[in-house]
Amino acid sequence: ETGVTQTPRHLVMGMTNKKSLKCEQHLGHNAMYWYKQSAKKPLELMFVYSLEERVENNSVPSRFSPECPNSSHLFLHLHTLQPEDSALYLCASSQAQGWTEAFFGQGTRLTVV
Amino acid sequence: KQEVTQIPAALSVPEGENLVLNCSFTDSAIYNLQWFRQDPGKGLTSLLLIQSSQREQTSGRLNASLDKSSGRSTLYIAASQPGDSATYLCAARDSGGGADGLTFGKGTHLIIQP
Numbered sequence: 001e002t003g004v005t006q007t008p009r010h011l012v013m014g015m016t017n018k019k020s021l022k023c024e025q026h027l028g029h030n031a032m033y034w035y036k037q038s039a040k041k042p043l044e045l046m047f048v049y050s051l052e053e054r055v056e057n058n059s060v061p062s063r064f065s066p067e068c069p070n071s072s073h074l075f076l077h078l079h080t081l082q083p084e085d086s087a088l089y090l091c092a093s094s095q096a097q098g099w100t101e102a103f104f105g106q107g108t109r110l111t112v113v
Numbered sequence: 114k115q116e117v118t119q120i121p122a123a124l125s126v127p128e129g130e131n132l133v134l135n136c137s138f139t140d141s142a143i144y145n146l147q148w149f150r151q152d153p154g155k156g157l158t159s160l161l162l163i164q165s166s167q168r169e170q171t172s173g174r175l176n177a178s179l180d181k182s183s184g185r186s187t188l189y190i191a192a193s194q195p196g197d198s199a200t201y202l203c204a205a206r207d208s209g210g211g212a213d214g215l216t217f218g219k220g221t222h223l224i225i226q227p
Binding site for chain 2: 002004006033035040041042043045048056058088090092101102103104105106107109
């Protein structure tokens, strides 16, 4: 248990569906992150939120839409995805200052059919 | 742009051996470097965090070192056990300011043979 919880753990969706991934942290952190992990590639940073404001969008397609309603919750809204978007999506949290440890959730395994 | 490389990509050793995993990064302007462990299909478990001002950190059988000037970090695992089998990832946090994300290497897939 890392203090970061992601739901659902597994998700299968069609290309025309709309779904959302949820992340919640119980560590009192004020920065949250979405990462994508595809086979044979390093983890890729998608979005960074600091103090509930988005501070970085790593050129992610608009079919991925993040939402951070408060410092403990982070969502990733998905719509009209492509099969190549199938991957493990990981959420992480830390303090906004760069010198603190990052903690990750267990991830959501997404399959787009 | 920061790039992180891990060598070797895969390693298989008998139980009980001491081993070293290597990580290099191209931009030495980092806040810290973090080592993680990932079991198949699971999330990341933080192992050690080394601040840019530190030379090494130890936790149990694990020791991580950092040479920021040369852009290198190593993870030393003593007396390896089958339970250590996993993928080990290193990640650098750049000092660009704000809540910067981590830049990851591709990992070292480690198998400890019983």
